[in-house]
Amino acid sequence: MTAEEWYQEGLKAYENSDDKSAFECFREAAEQGHTNAEYEVGMCYLDGDGVYEDEYEAAKWFRKAALKGHAEAQFELAELLEYNYYGYSSSEETFGWYKKAADQGNIDSAFRVAKMYYGGIGTEQSNEKAMEYYLKVANSKEDPFDYPIEEAMRETAWLYYFGRGVKKNEYAALKWLKKSVELIRTYPNPKPWTENVAALCEKTSDRNAWLNLKKYIDKDGNLIRN
Numbered sequence: 001m002t003a004e005e006w007y008q009e010g011l012k013a014y015e016n017s018d019d020k021s022a023f024e025c026f027r028e029a030a031e032q033g034h035t036n037a038e039y040e041v042g043m044c045y046l047d048g049d050g051v052y053e054d055e056y057e058a059a060k061w062f063r064k065a066a067l068k069g070h071a072e073a074q075f076e077l078a079e080l081l082e083y084n085y086y087g088y089s090s091s092e093e094t095f096g097w098y099k100k101a102a103d104q105g106n107i108d109s110a111f112r113v114a115k116m117y118y119g120g121i122g123t124e125q126s127n128e129k130a131m132e133y134y135l136k137v138a139n140s141k142e143d144p145f146d147y148p149i150e151e152a153m154r155e156t157a158w159l160y161y162f163g164r165g166v167k168k169n170e171y172a173a174l175k176w177l178k179k180s181v182e183l184i185r186t187y188p189n190p191k192p193w194t195e196n197v198a199a200l201c202e203k204t205s206d207r208n209a210w211l212n213l214k215k216y217i218d219k220d221g222n223l224i225r226n
Helices: 003-015 019-031 035-047 055-066 071-082 091-102 107-119 127-138 149-162 170-183 193-202 209-216
Strands: none
Touching: 003 019, 003 035, 019 035, 035 055, 035 071, 055 071, 071 091, 071 107, 091 107, 107 127, 107 149, 127 149, 149 170, 170 193, 170 209, 193 209
16 A cells, blocks of 8 residues: 555544554554654654554654654654653754744644743743744634633733833733633633733732733723723
8 A cells, every 4th residue: 555545544543443553554654754644653652542652752753754844743842852751951952843833833832932932941032032922822713722822812911011022011911811811711610801810910920910900991891991
């Protein structure tokens, strides 16, 4: 069979919960250089699906696909590097793979890139670049349960609030905080968004955050401009 045929057989086996057969088919396709199959083999090793769990083997196969531009493989490889699977830390290489994936639209990677720019980890510190990548995530239409969209909205809010990498704008900060709490679909004890924003503000280093921001809210809890 061709590499694509082996890959398709692997997908069918996986759908039928036959992890061992899926792995064997993906491995056949991967050994013929099929990029998606290389990624799937990596995932099998990472999760222990149809084969023993082995992060080193997972990384080896992710790297093969990542070098061919596979965004998900680039993310998985970067995450393994970040969590030190080789026994050493390489923040520059980690950042490089996250950025390659982020620039292809990988939301998880964009969030990591933003954090690394903000902290100056593996790259030169840049609040402006951090804001650029946080906004990529915050504006994403992906499922917020699967991606760190709400977290990015909060980080965007604080960058606006403190004027880091962007002109200080308290109204924009509150607007993004409101978006973040509206994305959180379930609470143990549901509260109005204003109460949730107040709770988020209490976690910042600026204890006056809520006092500064609530001037943009009317008596009914609606967001307004002064």
